[in-house]
Amino acid sequence: MSDIAIVYHSGYGHTAVVAEAVARGVGKVEGAKVTLIPVEQIDQHWDFLNDKAQAIIFGTPTYMGSASGQFKTFMDASSKHWGKWRDKLAAGFTNSASQSGDKLATLIQLNIFAMQHHMVWVGLGLMPGNNNSKGSADDLNHLGSFLGAMAQSNADQGADVAPAAGSQRTAEALGERVANAALRWNK
Numbered sequence: 551m552s553d554i555a556i557v558y559h560s561g562y563g564h565t566a567v568v569a570e571a572v573a574r575g576v577g578k579v580e581g582a583k584v585t586l587i588p589v590e591q592i593d594q595h596w597d598f599l600n601d602k603a604q605a606i607i608f609g610t611p612t613y614m615g616s617a618s619g620q621f622k623t624f625m626d627a628s629s630k631h632w633g634k635w636r637d638k639l640a641a642g643f644t645n646s647a648s649q650s651g652d653k654l655a656t657l658i659q660l661n662i663f664a665m666q667h668h669m670v671w672v673g674l675g676l677m678p679g680n681n682n683s684k685g686s687a688d689d690l691n692h693l694g695s696f697l698g699a700m701a702q703s704n705a706d707q708g709a710d711v712a713p714a715a716g717s718q719r720t721a722e723a724l725g726e727r728v729a730n731a732a733l734r735w736n737k
Contacts, residue, residue, distance in 0.1 A: 552582045552732035553602050556725075558609035558643075559589045559621040563709030565611045565645045568701045571718040572607055572643060575725025582729035589624040600631055605639035605732040606669070607725065608660045612644045615652035617659055625663050632667065639735055640664035641672045641728045643699035643721055645713060650693075657697040672731050673697055674724055679716070690723060692716040699724040 554576050560566035569586055576584040585603070587595045599606060610621035617625070642660035644653045664671055673696055679689025686692070693700040701717035703709070 552604045552729065552736055553585065553598075554582055554605045554607065554725075554729055554732055555585050555587055555595070555599055555603040556607045556609060557587045557589060557592065557595075557599070557624065559611065559618050559624070561611050561613070561618055561620075564701070564703035564712055565609055567703075567709050567713060568643055568645050568699070568717065568721045569609050571721035572609065572699070572725035575722035575727075576729040578722070578726050579729035579733065581733055584725070584729075589620050592624050592627065596631060600634040603638065604736050605641070605672075605728050606635065607641045607643065607728055608663070609643045609645075610656060610660070612646040612651050612653045612656040615655050617644075617656050628667070636668040638667075638669050639672050639728060639732050640667075640669035641698055641724060643701065643724060645701040645703055645717070647703060647705035649702055651702070653693070653700045654695070654697065657695065657700070661697060670735070672728050674699055674720070675727050676720070676723060686716070687714055688716040690716065691720050693720075
């Protein structure tokens with residue numbers, strides 16, 4: 551059994567939808583168990599992250615080209631647990647209203663954060679979609695990321711509508727990939 555944590559912040563509910571999609575992906579893998587942890591509840595979960603989780607997937611909206619302030623607060627607080635995540639698997643996802651929205655900068659920030667904790671990063675592992683005349687926003691990996699899952703939610707739509715199916719399926723693929731990697735890594 552592999553325990554996988556998804557630590558995330560969601561300002562308007564859209565990134566929570568992405569986190570739930572990542573969790574569905576983890577749930578597709580026999581032998582993997584997922585725990586969703588909103589950063590607002592992090593103080594109740596440090597022991598789980600330090601002692602039980604084999605993989606931690608980080609998720610945050612991209613605000614002004616960076617992780618949200620609330621997620622950054624979690625990152626800063628994690629320094630008290632430095633060294634306890636060594637060799638755990640890590641991955642990341644982000645969401646913003648714009649197609650680009652500087653989401654790559656946020657994924658790089660999450661990657662560096664994981665590297666500072668001596669974790670092992672798992673990328674998305676998908677070819678880009680929506681990169682030809684027959685492509686669409688419903689394609690898997692429609693935003694063309696390699697480092698982690700990127701999702702797009704229209705600013706004028708609530709979390710009951712956005713992000714679209716392509717973003718959610720991409721997030722599921724990330725969760726499934728990390729779960730499979732965790733099972734192999736922990737053998």
